[in-house]
Amino acid sequence: MTTPSIITALTVRDIRFPTSLEAHGSDAINDPDYSCAYVILETDTGLRGCGLTFTIGRGNEIVCKAIDAYKRMVVGTHLSTIYGGFGTFWHKLTQDPQMRWLGPEKGVTHLAVAAIINALWDLWGKIENKPVWKLLASMGPEEIVPLIDFQYISDVLTPEEAVEILKKSRAGILEREKSFLNSGYPAYTTSAGWLGYSEDKIKRLCRQAKDEGFTRFKVKVGLSKEDDERRLALVRHEIGDQCTLMVDANQRWDVQEAIKWMKPLTKYNLLWIEEPTSPDDVLGHATIAKALAPYGVGVATGESCQNRVLFKQLLQAQGLNFCQIDSCRLGGVNEILAVYLMAHKFDVPVCPHAGGVGLCEMVIHLQAFDYLGISTTQHNRVIEYVDHLHEHFVNPVQVAGGRYMAPTAAGYSTEMKESSLRKYEYPSGSEWQRLFSEGKFTLN
Amino acid sequence: MTTPSIITALTVRDIRFPTSLEAHGSDAINDPDYSCAYVILETDTGLRGCGLTFTIGRGNEIVCKAIDAYKRMVVGTHLSTIYGGFGTFWHKLTQDPQMRWLGPEKGVTHLAVAAIINALWDLWGKIENKPVWKLLASMGPEEIVPLIDFQYISDVLTPEEAVEILKKSRAGILEREKSFLNSGYPAYTTSAGWLGYSEDKIKRLCRQAKDEGFTRFKVKVGLSKEDDERRLALVRHEIGDQCTLMVDANQRWDVQEAIKWMKPLTKYNLLWIEEPTSPDDVLGHATIAKALAPYGVGVATGESCQNRVLFKQLLQAQGLNFCQIDSCRLGGVNEILAVYLMAHKFDVPVCPHAGGVGLCEMVIHLQAFDYLGISTTQHNRVIEYVDHLHEHFVNPVQVAGGRYMAPTAAGYSTEMKESSLRKYEYPSGSEWQRLFSEGKFTLN
Structure with a gap:
């Protein structure tokens, strides 16, 4: 198999499960329909990375919209640029000079970043043919540390200390x-x-x-x-x-x-x-x-x-x-x-x-x-x-x-x-269409 | 003039100014196109409240999307419900049992809440025919305190202390x-x-x-x-x-x-x-x-x-x-x-x-x-x-x-x-269309 070299596409899908119907996940604050903004990264060889960020229903579409906004910084990027300096790429994504105003590094935009980064790790594991835990375990300290953005934490942890640990x-x-x-x-x-x-x-x-x-x-x-x-x-x-x-x-x-x-x-x-x-x-x-x-x-x-x-x-x-x-x-x-x-x-x-x-x-x-x-x-x-x-x-x-x-x-x-994505994509998926037509849910 | 009694519509517009062309607002982190998600609240008498939340360009559309998601909690609401217990209404808006996962109370969703709340204050001032500072100054302590959600701050400030102050x-x-x-x-x-x-x-x-x-x-x-x-x-x-x-x-x-x-x-x-x-x-x-x-x-x-x-x-x-x-x-x-x-x-x-x-x-x-x-x-x-x-x-x-x-x-x-809204609405406004066609900006 050839190794992919570039991200050619990013697709995001709004996936929701009607868990509130059975009070799964209910607590003192939340009444959730477990959901996710699901990201598919495509590459030039056809190998795909899939990642997601979890939400609990309403507003999942906002996270999807935020993922769309990051697309321009991901699609067309060479994988060597990403994995060759992953901490730097992560920093670039979270510190875009206009998008960072919306956080910085919190809430909707950070959830969106998580979905993309998770998809990149899924892709990396697939490229290396390893589960992510094994991929990490096979890296040396000098390879792990550059994955991390130390901005705002260097008063507690420096790259040198991290290498030592x-x-x-x-x-x-x-x-x-x-x-x-x-x-x-x-x-x-x-x-x-x-x-x-x-x-x-x-x-x-x-x-x-x-x-x-x-x-x-x-x-x-x-x-x-x-x-x-x-x-x-x-x-x-x-x-x-x-x-x-x-x-x-x-x-x-x-x-x-x-x-x-x-x-x-x-x-x-x-x-x-x-x-x-x-x-x-x-x-x-x-x-x-x-x-x-x-x-x-x-x-x-x-x-x-x-x-x-x-x-x-x-x-x-x-x-x-x-x-x-x-x-x-x-x-x-x-x-x-x-x-x-x-x-x-x-x-x-x-x-x-x-x-x-x-x-x-x-x-x-x-x-x-x-x-x-x-x-x-x-x-x-x-x-x-x-x-x-x-x-x-x-x-x-x-x-x-x-x-x-x-x-x-x-x-x-x-x-x-x-098959699950098709069934639970919101609001077009077959399960949602059924729930709407049976009056069990109203479109938000 | 009759007093309005209900919010009949909420419209949000994506307004952006191309300030980055002249390095206005440039600093060590930001390179902004000053923007806002602009909210118009309409009422049954035709009186309107306008509010906004500020962003610095890219991603303003995400905030607009978030404002859309709050619409269901605003449109159709009686003004007596809002202004009669404004702190309670504020709490309801920020603590929606599904939307709160996206914050809580931070980032995109909180910026969206700000635009809506600001529009409600503009409307309130117009109903009372007072600038907001004067509206506040004309309220007694017992009217000011119920505006505030004391959740998570009562260890430092209780409603009773606020009244005293x-x-x-x-x-x-x-x-x-x-x-x-x-x-x-x-x-x-x-x-x-x-x-x-x-x-x-x-x-x-x-x-x-x-x-x-x-x-x-x-x-x-x-x-x-x-x-x-x-x-x-x-x-x-x-x-x-x-x-x-x-x-x-x-x-x-x-x-x-x-x-x-x-x-x-x-x-x-x-x-x-x-x-x-x-x-x-x-x-x-x-x-x-x-x-x-x-x-x-x-x-x-x-x-x-x-x-x-x-x-x-x-x-x-x-x-x-x-x-x-x-x-x-x-x-x-x-x-x-x-x-x-x-x-x-x-x-x-x-x-x-x-x-x-x-x-x-x-x-x-x-x-x-x-x-x-x-x-x-x-x-x-x-x-x-x-x-x-x-x-x-x-x-x-x-x-x-x-x-x-x-x-x-x-x-x-x-x-x-x-006239400004028409000119600077993104991306359809006349000024943006001119900048795109002259090649001075590329659509994000």
């Missing part, structure tokens, strides 16, 4: 790869704990997850104190004292409210409270983390943390005890590597956010590289898992016995089935 | 109004200090501004140390020792770099360094502010600060000495009021960002209300002024003798001339 972490990489290929990476389940579910459903799902081998569970909280107590008692009873339990407030509280709300719940022996308040509030997270530390509850956040600058500060201020990178909120693999390296420096475990559309597929690659080449450990680390929508991917993530299995196909596991 | 600040309001109507509000000029200008042009513009009555000047820095020294020496020489000089790096530096770069420049007696680093870096700003304090240079930031949560932290961490709210980056008047109140509590002067398209027109209303009803002083406060593009507004801002004059027309001064 990566060099030190190479010892034993082959043994860790063997262990990962054999037994995968631990997962936790959020499937049982959505707010919209009945108690019977929660019980059933807890038992089912235990039977499947899960030992770590997460429950949504924050709408009603009484309801939180009742559901936590229920889940703790179902899973027993040996299992790990986390809770997630999805930004429901103000700072002091978070502390007050959480104190009575600490009796359920909770590993972390996730997103207690605004994702932007570094100092607020630090205040909450300090107040809850005596109760043994850590603070976790990240799925809505806009960029490496925010994570830098959360680490500096001791505002988080568990760092939950999101494969689409940050600007793709390149920026995520920066966050993994900073978290390692501050000795904070990364436990990626997943679920949604395709997040599980991606984060196993990232977390595997953290294990192989950065933190070198799975201690105190776990990846979120939600068993939804995997059937739409060509190489869906494999989870068995409560553990993610190592992806083996080349690329970033982000390619979706054409 | 506003009550206390009413003393002497009539005298201050008289003084404002008589002599306006002090301005500073950025017109002389753009990076793209020649030395002769800078000299000429400094003299011209001094002749016009300006005593405060701002210069862009950050591309080259030698060039910064040369231009600062030049400007300080032209304006003399009695005038105030500020510098602006437009986010060019990392934290330690900012400190190193600035130290030699402090000999030019600078009031502030503006945007020394990433607008997201609260702790970085605090580090820079602490390092430069002994040299008498303050830190200013705000034009790219995404929301009230960021300002809250900048104030908490002593990361800014001058608070530069932006009338379009924050979610319109409602959120800006929260920032003014917090700044007052921390005793930090607000010096609004202006220039661009329509920013000068808006900020004089806001700063006037700060003077009349919040801080009650003009001490250490000044509004940016750039003499560009005012001719496109129906009620352009008036600046004389280096001072903003009080706006007298009803509304928020945000209505643009239909």
Whole structure:
């Protein structure tokens, strides 16, 4: 096979799943129709890279529009320009002298960048015929560091320090790869704990997850104190004292409210409270983390943390005890590597956010590289898992016995089935047309 | 005239001015074509409210698309629902359970919210037949506070505290109004200090501004140390020792770099360094502010600060000495009021960002209300002024003798001339068609 040399086209498709019909993913803040802006990059040899950014429904078309705006900086670009200086290309994309006003590096435009960068990683993996985790693990420190844009983080992490970390972490990489290929990476389940579910459903799902081998569970909280107590008692009873339990407030509280709300719940022996308040509030997270530390509850956040600058500060201020990178909120693999390296420096475990559309597929690659080449450990680390929508991917993530299995196909596991794309493209897809005609949905 | 009761339509237009052709607005980071997403709200009586959000060119269409997505939450809404509980309506708009994923409250979607909220204020002023500053000044504390969404800031400012501040600040309001109507509000000029200008042009513009009555000047820095020294020496020489000089790096530096770069420049007696680093870096700003304090240079930031949560932290961490709210980056008047109140509590002067398209027109209303009803002083406060593009507004801002004059027309001064809209609508406007056909611009 000839190696492709240039990006010849970029197509974006608005893909949405009507998950709100069944209250999948419901929490104190969100009522989602899991969606994604799906990018297809074409090359001169016909090899394609596919990437996506996750959203929860309305507004997905805005992200698609933003991806269109970046097209001029991607199509016609030589792959040697991109992969030969990927950090520089990433910087160019995020720092366009007019587009950057719309962020910089946050919100819609950063989500759009993530979809494109993810597609470029899928393409790179396919060119090298390796899954992305293996592609990363086969690079030396001097190859990894130029992937990263160190702007605005050099006060905490310099390229030289990053090289040092990566060099030190190479010892034993082959043994860790063997262990990962054999037994995968631990997962936790959020499937049982959505707010919209009945108690019977929660019980059933807890038992089912235990039977499947899960030992770590997460429950949504924050709408009603009484309801939180009742559901936590229920889940703790179902899973027993040996299992790990986390809770997630999805930004429901103000700072002091978070502390007050959480104190009575600490009796359920909770590993972390996730997103207690605004994702932007570094100092607020630090205040909450300090107040809850005596109760043994850590603070976790990240799925809505806009960029490496925010994570830098959360680490500096001791505002988080568990760092939950999101494969689409940050600007793709390149920026995520920066966050993994900073978290390692501050000795904070990364436990990626997943679920949604395709997040599980991606984060196993990232977390595997953290294990192989950065933190070198799975201690105190776990990846979120939600068993939804995997059937739409060509190489869906494999989870068995409560553990993610190592992806083996080349690329970033982000390619979706054409049949699914046709069915769920919004609003023209056959499933949406059916829902509209049956009056179950109204076109936004 | 009958009072309108309902919003019947929302139209958004993509308006762009080809300012990059003359290097207006050039700095260390941006090369702008000053633009705006322009919103027209129509009502059942024919009365219209006009509002805008500022961008610098490419990507303006993404903001327009986002405004379209909010239409469903605005059109058909009764004005009593909006103005009767404006803080609640604002919260609903920014916290839509699906759209909020795209922010929350930042980037493209927040810029879109700003345009809509600004148009609603223009409409409100027109309904009450008052300029917005006067509308605000005529409200009691118990009417102002419900305009504000206190979510995520109650650890620093509660509604009760806000009422207290506003009550206390009413003393002497009539005298201050008289003084404002008589002599306006002090301005500073950025017109002389753009990076793209020649030395002769800078000299000429400094003299011209001094002749016009300006005593405060701002210069862009950050591309080259030698060039910064040369231009600062030049400007300080032209304006003399009695005038105030500020510098602006437009986010060019990392934290330690900012400190190193600035130290030699402090000999030019600078009031502030503006945007020394990433607008997201609260702790970085605090580090820079602490390092430069002994040299008498303050830190200013705000034009790219995404929301009230960021300002809250900048104030908490002593990361800014001058608070530069932006009338379009924050979610319109409602959120800006929260920032003014917090700044007052921390005793930090607000010096609004202006220039661009329509920013000068808006900020004089806001700063006037700060003077009349919040801080009650003009001490250490000044509004940016750039003499560009005012001719496109129906009620352009008036600046004389280096001072903003009080706006007298009803509304928020945000209505643009239909002739300008037709000429500069992108890409169909007559001026753009001319530039395309003459080969001076290529359609993005």
